[in-house]
Each structure stands twice: as structure tokens, then as C-alpha cells.
Amino acid sequence: MSLTSSSSGALSGRTLTLYVDGYFVNQWDASCVVALEEKHLVYSTARGLLRDGGGVPPALAERTNIGRVPALQHGDLWLAESLAIIEYLEEAFPPPEYPPLLPANAHARAKARQWMSFVRSDLNALRAERSWWMCVYNESRPQPRPLSRDAERDSRELVALIERLCAAGELAPSQWNIAHADLALTLMRLAYTEYPLPDRARAFLDAALERPSLRAYIEHPRPPFPPPDKYAAG
Ligand SMILES: N[C@@H](CCC(=O)N[C@@H](CS)C(=O)NCC(=O)O)C(=O)O
Structure with missing residues (x-):
């Protein structure tokens, strides 16, 4: 999934990966996907939670410290919690260069x-x-x-x-x-x-x-x- 490349900026060259539930049945994953799509960012998704009993892979749990999906990797930043991810994307890829996620008012x-x-x-x-x-x-x-x-x-x-x-x-x-x-x-x-x-x-x-x-x-x-x-x- 994803999309048109955006223009330059200090953070825009780094790879964005969203770790998600492998069945794509997580509302909070969905919210982060919406954010990435609305910003027209280039990103990939990776399975971060295997619901057949595997749970969150240990490496992901260690990087985020709380072992939950969704989790975003952007360069050396690893971030869990969908609200934190959305707010981060709004700050790292701010309007007007990127479409806003939140109102200006x-x-x-x-x-x-x-x-x-x-x-x-x-x-x-x-x-x-x-x-x-x-x-x-x-x-x-x-x-x-x-x-x-x-x-x-x-x-x-x-x-x-x-x-x-x-x-x-x-x-x-x-x-x-x-x-x-x-x-x-x-x-x-x-x-x-x-x-x-x-x-x-x-x-x-x-x-x-x-x-x-x-x-x-x-x-x-x-x-x-x-x-x-x-x-x-x-
Ligand atoms: N408040 C979190 C919810 C994240 C969450 O609870 N994720 C669950 C899946 S719905 C999870 O990763 N659980 C870990 C596990 O089941 O091992 C957010 O908004 O991102």
C-alpha cells in the first residue's frame, strides 16, 4: 500500500514502516494507516502482531518498550500508541507542505x-x-x-x-x-x-x-x- 512520494524535508527521506496486526482487524492500526495515506507518505506495513498465538515479536516489544501494535518505525524512532503516532506524523510532516490531519483552529x-x-x-x-x-x-x-x-x-x-x-x-x-x-x-x-x-x-x-x-x-x-x-x- 502506498503512495506518491512527497517532497523534501529533514525527516522525509527516512523509511516509514507501520507494524500492524496481520489480519488487518485493528481499529488503531486503521487510524494510523488513514494518517499515512492522508499525508500521501510513502510507507510500508509489516506484520507486528500474529494473532494465532505468536503475539508481538520480541524485537518489536523491545524497541517500543510496550509491545503493542500499531507501532511506527521512522529512521531510528520506534513509537507505539496510535494517538502518539498520529501526532508525530502531523509534526514531522506538517501542513502546508503535507495535508493536515488536525484542524488549524x-x-x-x-x-x-x-x-x-x-x-x-x-x-x-x-x-x-x-x-x-x-x-x-x-x-x-x-x-x-x-x-x-x-x-x-x-x-x-x-x-x-x-x-x-x-x-x-x-x-x-x-x-x-x-x-x-x-x-x-x-x-x-x-x-x-x-x-x-x-x-x-x-x-x-x-x-x-x-x-x-x-x-x-x-x-x-x-x-x-x-x-x-x-x-x-x-
Ligand atoms: N491504545 C493503543 C491500543 C493498542 C493495542 O492495544 N494493541 C493490541 C492489539 S488491539 C496489542 O498490540 N496487543 C498486544 C498483544 O496482544 O500481544 C493504541 O491506540 O495504539
């Missing part, structure tokens, strides 16, 4: 960061019960179990949030920033597991999924069979 940028933190640190029951792999192995997944009360509450909260942001014009395609990708990738967990979405949320998701940066991850080739269930959280 301080208030809008703060709000984007708010939503990016929210989907990572909250909605735990929803994320546990609607693993992201279900979205892309839609045909081979079992019938989703009914949501627990907590996951139902998370789902209602997420949908209501997106409806409100749509009504306020904050999720219009013209306002696109990487928080929109995070919200869409989270909403996919519901849309692909038969949760009925109201019109505005559905329209937001449909528009977001047309973006080539999201398609690059969603349509990336993956094994024909889903990951074993016990390794499939996330």
Missing part, C-alpha cells in the same frame, strides 16, 4: 483530540462486545450476541454524539479531520453488526467510508478466515 483541534481520546478510552463495553474484526469478516462472523446493558448504553451514546455533531455541521466532509475517521471506524462496529443507525449517522458513515484513506485499510487483503476468537479483541 485551536478550538476545532481540541475538539478533534477530544473525540480521538473518547473512542480510545471510553465505550469499553461496546468495543469488547463488537470487536472490529466483525466489520471486515462480515460474512464469516457468527450472529452477533445481544448487547449487554453497558454496551447498549455505549452504543446509544455514540450514535447520539454523532447525530448531534452532524446536526451542528461538525462532521461535514468539508470539515474533515482524522477524528472523523476515528468516529466512523467506531461506528462501523455497530453498522456492521445489525445495529440500526439513524439517517444522519448512516449518511456520515457512508461519506466517511468513501474516503480513499479509509478504504486503504478496509480493503487491504487479509486472510480468508477471521482471527481465532480468543485473539480477536480490539
Whole structure:
């Protein structure tokens, strides 16, 4: 995967490698792929997490100190945590030379960061019960179990949030920033597991999924069979 070469700059000559889950079923990997694609950077992906029991390769765990994917290698920098990776890419490849990931306006940028933190640190029951792999192995997944009360509450909260942001014009395609990708990738967990979405949320998701940066991850080739269930959280 990837793309047009960008022009010069102190950091642009170094190789960028994103270590990802080998099944391409990790929402946080997806978010980093979106960032790299939106910036039109040349990069490659490498399997950093083998879900059939192998786990994160020891060399990667040692380099990042926390042994998680996604992890970015850029020259001699090794970095884990998707938020840190996105912020790093925005600083290392800044606008206007590279397309922005975050809004220029301080208030809008703060709000984007708010939503990016929210989907990572909250909605735990929803994320546990609607693993992201279900979205892309839609045909081979079992019938989703009914949501627990907590996951139902998370789902209602997420949908209501997106409806409100749509009504306020904050999720219009013209306002696109990487928080929109995070919200869409989270909403996919519901849309692909038969949760009925109201019109505005559905329209937001449909528009977001047309973006080539999201398609690059969603349509990336993956094994024909889903990951074993016990390794499939996330
Ligand atoms: N908060 C992290 C989440 C990363 C994470 O938890 N990754 C999981 C896969 S979803 C992982 O690498 N687990 C290591 C393992 O399973 O051995 C981020 O945003 O990047």
C-alpha cells in the first residue's frame, strides 16, 4: 500500500514502516494507516502482531518498550500508541507542505483530540462486545450476541454524539479531520453488526467510508478466515 512520494524535508527521506496486526482487524492500526495515506507518505506495513498465538515479536516489544501494535518505525524512532503516532506524523510532516490531519483552529483541534481520546478510552463495553474484526469478516462472523446493558448504553451514546455533531455541521466532509475517521471506524462496529443507525449517522458513515484513506485499510487483503476468537479483541 502506498503512495506518491512527497517532497523534501529533514525527516522525509527516512523509511516509514507501520507494524500492524496481520489480519488487518485493528481499529488503531486503521487510524494510523488513514494518517499515512492522508499525508500521501510513502510507507510500508509489516506484520507486528500474529494473532494465532505468536503475539508481538520480541524485537518489536523491545524497541517500543510496550509491545503493542500499531507501532511506527521512522529512521531510528520506534513509537507505539496510535494517538502518539498520529501526532508525530502531523509534526514531522506538517501542513502546508503535507495535508493536515488536525484542524488549524485551536478550538476545532481540541475538539478533534477530544473525540480521538473518547473512542480510545471510553465505550469499553461496546468495543469488547463488537470487536472490529466483525466489520471486515462480515460474512464469516457468527450472529452477533445481544448487547449487554453497558454496551447498549455505549452504543446509544455514540450514535447520539454523532447525530448531534452532524446536526451542528461538525462532521461535514468539508470539515474533515482524522477524528472523523476515528468516529466512523467506531461506528462501523455497530453498522456492521445489525445495529440500526439513524439517517444522519448512516449518511456520515457512508461519506466517511468513501474516503480513499479509509478504504486503504478496509480493503487491504487479509486472510480468508477471521482471527481465532480468543485473539480477536480490539
Ligand atoms: N491504545 C493503543 C491500543 C493498542 C493495542 O492495544 N494493541 C493490541 C492489539 S488491539 C496489542 O498490540 N496487543 C498486544 C498483544 O496482544 O500481544 C493504541 O491506540 O495504539
